[in-house]
Amino acid sequence: MCFLFQKSYTVLKEEDILHRQEDDVTRVSTVLSITRVAASILLRHYNWSISKVHDAWFADEDAVRKSVGLLDKQVVQLSNARELTCGICFDTFPCDKIISAACGHPFCNTCWSGYISTTINDGPGCLMLRCPDPSCQAAVGQDMINLLAPGGDKDKYSRYLLRSYIEDNRKTKWCPAPGCEYAIDFAAGSGSFDVSCLCSHNFCWNCVEEAHRPVDCGTVTKWILKNSAESENMNWILANSKPCPKCKRPIEKNQGCMHMTCTPPCKFEFCWLCLGAWSDHGERTGGFYACNRYEAAKQEGAYDESERRREMAKNSLERYTHYYERWASNQSSRQKALADLHQMQTVHLEKLSDIHCTPESQLKFITEAWLQIVECRRVLKWTYAYGFYVHEHEQAKRQFFEYLQGEAESGLERLHQCAEKELQQFIAADGPSKEFDEFRTKLAGLTSVTKNYFENLVRALENGLADVDSHGACSKTTSSKNAVVSKGKGSKGKGGKIGGSSKNGDD
Amino acid sequence: MANSNLPRRIIKETQRLLSEPAPGISASPSEDNMRYFNVMILGPTQSPYEGLGSWRSPSTSSCGVVETGGVFKLELFLPEEYPMAAPKVRFLTKIYHPNIDKLGRICLDILKDKWSPALQIRTVLLSIQALLSAPNPDDPLSENIAKHWKTKEAEAVETAKEWTRLYASGA
Amino acid sequence: MTLGSGGSSVVVPRNFRLLEELERGEKGIGDGTVSYGMDDGDDIYMRSWTGTVIGPHNTVHEGRIYQLKLFCDKDYPEKPPSVRFHSRINITCVNHETGVVEPKKFALLANWQREYTMEDILTQLKKEMATPHNRKLVQPPEGTYF
Numbered sequence: 001m002c003f004l005f006q007k008s009y010t011v012l013k014e015e016d017i018l019h020r021q022e023d024d025v026t027r028v029s030t031v032l033s034i035t036r037v038a039a040s041i042l043l044r045h046y047n048w049s050i051s052k053v054h055d056a057w058f059a060d061e062d063a064v065r066k067s068v069g070l071l072d073k074q075v076v077q078l079s080n081a082r083e084l085t086c087g088i089c090f091d092t093f094p095c096d097k098i099i100s101a102a103c104g105h106p107f108c109n110t111c112w113s114g115y116i117s118t119t120i121n122d123g124p125g126c127l128m129l130r131c132p133d134p135s136c137q138a139a140v141g142q143d144m145i146n147l148l149a150p151g152g153d154k155d156k157y158s159r160y161l162l163r164s165y166i167e168d169n170r171k172t173k174w175c176p177a178p179g180c181e182y183a184i185d186f187a188a189g190s191g192s193f194d195v196s197c198l199c200s201h202n203f204c205w206n207c208v209e210e211a212h213r214p215v216d217c218g219t220v221t222k223w224i225l226k227n228s229a230e231s232e233n234m235n236w237i238l239a240n241s242k243p244c245p246k247c248k249r250p251i252e253k254n255q256g257c258m259h260m261t262c263t264p265p266c267k268f269e270f271c272w273l274c275l276g277a278w279s280d281h282g283e284r285t286g287g288f289y290a291c292n293r294y295e296a297a298k299q300e301g302a303y304d305e306s307e308r309r310r311e312m313a314k315n316s317l318e319r320y321t322h323y324y325e326r327w328a329s330n331q332s333s334r335q336k337a338l339a340d341l342h343q344m345q346t347v348h349l350e351k352l353s354d355i356h357c358t359p360e361s362q363l364k365f366i367t368e369a370w371l372q373i374v375e376c377r378r379v380l381k382w383t384y385a386y387g388f389y390v391h392e393h394e395q396a397k398r399q400f401f402e403y404l405q406g407e408a409e410s411g412l413e414r415l416h417q418c419a420e421k422e423l424q425q426f427i428a429a430d431g432p433s434k435e436f437d438e439f440r441t442k443l444a445g446l447t448s449v450t451k452n453y454f455e456n457l458v459r460a461l462e463n464g465l466a467d468v469d470s471h472g473a474c475s476k477t478t479s480s481k482n483a484v485v486s487k488g489k490g491s492k493g494k495g496g497k498i499g500g501s502s503k504n505g506d507d
Numbered sequence: 508m509a510n511s512n513l514p515r516r517i518i519k520e521t522q523r524l525l526s527e528p529a530p531g532i533s534a535s536p537s538e539d540n541m542r543y544f545n546v547m548i549l550g551p552t553q554s555p556y557e558g559l560g561s562w563r564s565p566s567t568s569s570c571g572v573v574e575t576g577g578v579f580k581l582e583l584f585l586p587e588e589y590p591m592a593a594p595k596v597r598f599l600t601k602i603y604h605p606n607i608d609k610l611g612r613i614c615l616d617i618l619k620d621k622w623s624p625a626l627q628i629r630t631v632l633l634s635i636q637a638l639l640s641a642p643n644p645d646d647p648l649s650e651n652i653a654k655h656w657k658t659k660e661a662e663a664v665e666t667a668k669e670w671t672r673l674y675a676s677g678a
Numbered sequence: 679m680t681l682g683s684g685g686s687s688v689v690v691p692r693n694f695r696l697l698e699e700l701e702r703g704e705k706g707i708g709d710g711t712v713s714y715g716m717d718d719g720d721d722i723y724m725r726s727w728t729g730t731v732i733g734p735h736n737t738v739h740e741g742r743i744y745q746l747k748l749f750c751d752k753d754y755p756e757k758p759p760s761v762r763f764h765s766r767i768n769i770t771c772v773n774h775e776t777g778v779v780e781p782k783k784f785a786l787l788a789n790w791q792r793e794y795t796m797e798d799i800l801t802q803l804k805k806e807m808a809t810p811h812n813r814k815l816v817q818p819p820e821g822t823y824f
Binding site: 537542609611 | 690
Binding site for chain 2: 087088089090091105107111114115118132133134
């Protein structure tokens, strides 16, 4: 468990990929004493696995040469004629104008060029190009491509070769974010599949959906399928506005946290999720800042049997709606938080630094708070998919899960509110103030507590809430709350402390 | 008029097709379009497509019409990209074969992804002739015929013979 | 080999041209408001075709489905196919008695070129329905035929 957060992957830029590809080709070429072109053809054929190339080659070199098309001698006897006939256009050419692959089948420059160009424009199959003679297996490698293909086609071929290196290799994948050109090299056997690309997209290595800890890939697939099946029913939820529960004017949610305030003169404060008055949000909803409970109260009431059955059908949709709405809300909250983070980094930090005579390096706690919010929104979002599927019949686990989720939610709301609303006064301030230092302590403290709590939550859920009886997870959070002191946060501190507390949880 | 700029390759192939025809195959370009060929293929012996009167093996090397049947008419066209792209070929004579559809279109790998510019009209037509000897119901173009072939081969072969007699009588 | 030596010199013969059109029609064209297919799948000469045009927006034809018959004779595509509406329609280039699209009143047929296709004919007829002199004409009841 201690290695859980050790980075098990490398992000590769284009030059890194080319570099690695070159290195692999060099290794195979050196070990097998074959040309680099031949080594490249071999590697492509064996999905860029050096060990597979070596195994196959040393087991039966002749068979490998035959199937890959690396002939070690010509099949066509060279005649002494000074002219040869091209096998495609049937024209005769002086010998020096005729080109052949290793097999010796003669074709002219123009026909080679047409042949190669046609194949390249047919797609990545051009990487397995063979001699045009239909009975001949001789491979045509990149040296001939570079010699004979028209300029644009050479580039296309190189792209295909680069793509093949990532796509055919079991250890590498492209980052799935639209427009991102980085690839990920992933070391097998590590604990977590979460990958964070340099383009800032976080995704799951295994299923290539966005990062979804603590939920497993199977649940994510089910959930995404469910969402698309239900999407028609869900359309109304996706609408971005809701009427103010008091004055009925449409309210558009443009901020990250769930605490809404209607525009003046109404100013009614309510919860975006349940549309109840914010003042009602306290113990009953799982904490002042939270709204996590699915109201099953209707079902518990004094309904007769037929009434109940009718309600059940409606409730199954309502139940899904409940989870979906919260999943989607956290998703859009996360998007908003990302935008806010960006705004903070590009505009506000500089301003704050001026107003409060503090170097920007001392304002890192704000960036860290926002990064934490973004991450927590992601986790919280997926706990709703988790909640939809897990523990339907395990009352104790279910209650415990909802308790943990409620705590997580209220902790996050507190942090989000602090970073979003309380910060405003300092951006609008005229000069430095003592309150800013207090604010720093508060925000950094909240960030740390929330971070801790969510890391424990993720681990507890991945663990299937195995320690549900011991209540270890919640007592642990309380203790970590006490232990938190905001420090200079040079390191991300993802090491021993967390591992240690996880160990407690396992006890 | 349309035949200026005809590539040397096509001219040479045409000349050789006319001067050294492959056994059981004739192909001659149409007068007004040198890329468009009229083709005749004799059904191979011991296939359901052979001429019914030809067990005594009359000289199939002559391109003359065998009166008793087993003569299949095809058309062939060399597209602009030829020989980088495959020729287009189809049967004009109705034929009961799992890899040939009602419009005479042929499912044959060298006419699609296995095409190579070093192949020729001659090799294509020989491959089609070979396809008549060896139908491949696992890669069908006509689902019904292929199913018939796989479930009741003897009966399917009889139908193919019947169609040969009805439609491929060298009219 | 002479690459790119004047593409216009290559003439696609009738049958292969019709096979190309058949394949294009099977794949489906554009937004689907124009479509066509072979009438008789057994006819090796591919002469009879059925076309469908969905009436264009903001005209009296909007949402109506018009069926047409196209006949490609042996001299297609040197000569245009004969085209007639099966569904009743009232537009200026269509004979009111027979449904025949009259070449004299339909420029695409009058000035036919071998590059034109059945798709071009159907698309042009759809445009014809939206011209000022056709878009508001009173139409026969839907679902009646010539």
